[in-house]
């Protein structure tokens with residue numbers, strides 16, 4: 258998980274995850290998902306792995322900036338396979354924001370892979386699989402949502418001024434494309450790992466923490482937008498949006514679980530936190546209190562030193578730590 262300190266295998270130069278070419282030596286690059294590494298490709302965009310398998314630069318490199326390797330020449334990678342709908346060729350605004358959404362999706366997949374969460378596309382399992390509709394609200398209303406494994410993302414959220422306007426209207430402290438992806442797959446994983454688990458104890462614990470998920474959703478939405486959150490919501494929720502419905506509380510908590518794991522891992526990769534700090538705690542909530550809270554406070558102050566808003570503008574109440582702990586417990590055993 259986390260943004261690793263990737264390096265060019267040819268010249269040793271540090272790489273960003275999104276690089277398709279090494280800026281130092283000019284070698285073409287691709288992401289090999291099986292190796293979880295950025296690897297060099299030859300002049301025709303080919304990489305041969307240690308087992309002799311031949312990989313090709315994803316067909317969508319030019320369209321969406323996809324830097325992953327694909328199994329077939331002229332084909333697309335597994336991340337692109339998860340996109341069921343993309344903006345059509347006439348939708349210039351949608352296409353302009355498409356690369357940003359795909360980049361956020363790839364970032365999400367890398368983290369899910371390293372945490373060990375199962376990831377199956379609708380192309381492999383039409384019922385329980387996951388797929389993304391990346392739609393553009395310039396052509397009509399788009400609801401960012403999850404439904405039976407289909408995550409819908411509004412590409413307009415890739416536009417900074419649009420997203421900032423919505424953020425301010427909804428009075429949210431944080432709104433990003435990656436955050437949308439993390440939140441929406443939270444709904445998917447609650448469905449898959451809690452509701453379909455066939456474990457009454459697990460479901461009971463989820464209801465104890467988040468509330469009864471069978472509560473009428475539309476009524477909850479109407480109430481939330483009419484009355485706003487309860488005034489003391491900070492004592493039990495990570496965000497005011499989480500108060501709306503048990504499903505939203507879970508998805509918000511899930512998103513924060515991914516925010517925290519990813520950022521901690523990046524901090525370890527770049528030496529900001531000793532790797533040993535991530536080990537040896539029985540409960541995830543202790544890792545959050547002992548390591549994440551001090552780190553995020555420091556990073557907030559780093560941002561303030563640059564005149565930026567806080568990196569992590571959230572307060573984690575005890576009840577929220579318990580919810581995070583529950584989400585962390587869903588991680589499959591390694």
Ligand SMILES: [Zn+2]
Pocket residue numbers: 265266267268269270279280281282283284
């Ligand atoms: Zn290089």
Ligand SMILES: [Zn+2]
Pocket residue numbers: 315316317323324325333334335336337338
């Ligand atoms: Zn791709």
Ligand SMILES: [Zn+2]
Pocket residue numbers: 440441444504505508
């Ligand atoms: Zn949601």
